[in-house]
């Protein structure tokens with residue numbers, strides 16, 4: 001039986017092994033992705049991002065559990081979690097610790113958690129995260145959480161990949177408004193203030209609300225506390241970003257987040273936004289593939305010595321960066 | 335883009351509450367270029383086998399201080415086999431009496447490391463035991 005087929009039939013070991021192939025970018029993995037692609041496009045992709053340590057993993061634990069044990073009248077969903085942690089730039093190794101916070105999901109065959117390292121990607125995701133998500137989608141997982149590296153910076157990548165992006169902040173991260181980067185607010189569909197048990201929570205909430213309310217009143221202006229070059233504007237027609245407080249460690253305030261996710265999904269369907277986001281997602285995937293492949297191809301076409309030689313000429317100012325580019329791309333080494 | 339990394343699950347089965355040693359090993363393995371899934375305290379053998387499967391690891395490291403290794407380790411090995419992951423290399427760290435070591439090795443454990451083991455030794459053994467090539471920079 002083909003690998004793709006056993007994955008479609010629910011073989012978890014086959015799934016785990018394919019995820020490794022896909023993560024490593026092997027030919028076998030790609031072939032299998034081709035075979036699985038027609039079965040993708042059904043899952044609800046939920047991005048979870050926010051500052052390091054704000055409680056993303058703990059919140060995913062609570063939310064995934066609720067999707068497995070939903071309120072009366074709603075069916076439980078098959079849930080996958082893809083959790084990205086940073087690769088050490090020094091060793092190339094990584095400690096993947098998100099799973100540590102997801103204990104409540106253990107022993108449930110309807111949940112599959114996969115940790116991955118960012119492996120040199122600069123954003124909050126690894127370059128193969130989108131492929132990993134596709135595999136889960138084709139394997140029949142209906143809800144897929146994607147936890148980004150807690151980078152504390154604008155995570156445009158996750159907003160492109162996910163249908164619904166949850167930004168998780170927590171109180172007491174220094175200057176409330178400055179610390180919470182405007183870019184991250186721009187991508188939030190749902191904003192969660194976690195660790196609402198901590199004393200500074202009112203300040204954080206006030207700061208965030210003022211940014212969003214201000215934005216609602218007049219989206220063309222900047223909040224006075226915001227750096228003027230950053231536009232805080234998340235005015236998607238028909239969707240008001242809910243700001244919700246949780247204590248993920250005590251499983252408090254989770255239900256409203258769950259409901260907001262469901263409402264956002266409905267909104268996506270009703271407003272054509274789902275199609276628009278699918279379009280954006282697949283386009284950015286394609287563009288990224290083209291970029292990476294061209295880069296790889298070019299790197300293969302040029303020897304390290306040639307590159308070094310051109311670089312040395314550049315450093316000694318015999319040629320300009322644009323000259324160097326021309327030589328390296330056209331292979332014109334005179 | 336073809337890039338392989340040794341993936342290791344570090345887990346602490348049993349009820350003792352010390353994970354300092356496990357964390358030291360996790361960091362050392364990361365510094366040796368491995369991807370280390372750290373799953374924390376009080377893991378049942380079932381949770382460990384499940385994590386090993388989902389994460390498709392090459393190696394499982396068990397840190398056991400409670401003295402329950404002769405029940406926990408066989409159970410983990412049994413569950414890995416039941417999942418068709420008999421190829422996963424299992425090593426055990428912690429406080430293991432000398433007389434238990436031969437039995438653990440016989441069961442299929444690839445290495446037993448007491449307190450004071452150099453992390454270099456563990457790294458070396460894992461690299462020797464796993465078939466995936468070592469990490470090469472820029473590959």
Ligand SMILES: Nc1nc2c(ncn2[C@@H]2O[C@H](COP(=O)(O)OP(=O)(O)OP(=O)(O)O)[C@@H](O)[C@H]2O)c(=O)[nH]1
Pocket residue numbers: 051052053054055056057058059098101149150194195196197198246247248249250
């Ligand atoms: N007081 C309090 N602590 C919390 C809450 N939620 C999570 N924590 C704690 O915050 C710490 C970080 O939680 P994680 O869930 O690992 O946070 P994260 O955002 O996933 O962290 P990274 O993935 O490392 O960026 C842990 O010690 C949690 O126990 C909360 O609601 N209140």
Ligand SMILES: [Mg+2]
Pocket residue numbers: 056057058097098147
């Ligand atoms: Mg986390």
